[in-house]
Amino acid sequence: WLRRCTHYLFIVVVAVNSTLLTINAGDYIFYTDWAWTSYTVFSISQTLMLVVGATYYLTFTGVPGTATYYGLIMTVYTWVAKGAWFALGYPYDFIVTPVWLPSAMLLDLAYWATKKNKHSLILFGGVLVGMSLPLFNMVNLITVVDPPETAFKYPRPTLPPYMTPIEPQVGKFYNSPVALGAGAGAVLSVTFAALGCKLNTWTYRWMAA
Secondary structure (H helix, E strand, O other): OHHHHHHHHHHHHHHHHHHHHHHHHOOOOOOHHHOHHHHHHHHHHHHHHHHHHHHHHHHHHOOOOHHHHHHHHHHHHHHHHHHHHHHHOOOHHHOOOOOOHHHHHHHHHHHHHOOOOHHHHHHHHHHHHHHHHHHHHHHHHHOOOOHHHHHHHOOOOOOOHHHOOOOOOOOOOOOOHHHHHHHHHHHHHHHHHHHHHHHHHHHHHHHHO
C-alpha cells in the first residue's frame, strides 16, 4: 500500500506542476506581445509536461485510457486555477486551456495498438504527442474572437522583469510556429516519455529498498 500511495502522490505532484506551468508560462493569448514566439515555447513546455506525467501514469496502471484520464486531470486543474480570472471580468473565450486530451488519446492509442510495448510507447507515443499538441492548440486558438483586441482590452497583472512584453517577432525568427513546435516537441517528447517510464522503475526500487 505504501508503494501504491507513493505512485499516486507522484501523479498528483506532476499534474499540479503541469497546471502551475500553464499558469506561470502564461496564456497563449494573454501575452500577445510575443505573438507566435510564445505559442511555440508554451506548446513545447505543455507537450513535455503532458507526456512525462501521462506516460508515468499509463505505465503504472498498464491500462490504455489512463493517459486520457491524466490529460483530463490537467485540464480540470487548470480550469479551476484560471477560474479566478472570471472575477476580473475576463470573457469566456479569453481563458484558453491547452488542448491536452486529443494528444493524450493518441498516447493511449499507441500503447494499446502496440500491445502495451513500452519501447513503442516511448517512440511512437512520444512522436505523436509532440507533433499533435501544437496543431490541436492552434485549432483551439482559432476559435477565439480577435485575440489582440481581447488581450489589450483588459488589465494585466504585474509581470516579473523577465516577462516584460516586447515587440512581436512574427516573421523574424520563423514562419511556422506549429511546424517548429511540432518538430521540437516530437524529438523532446520521446526523451520525456522514456523518463516517464523510468520514473516507475525508480519508484519501485526506492520503495523496495
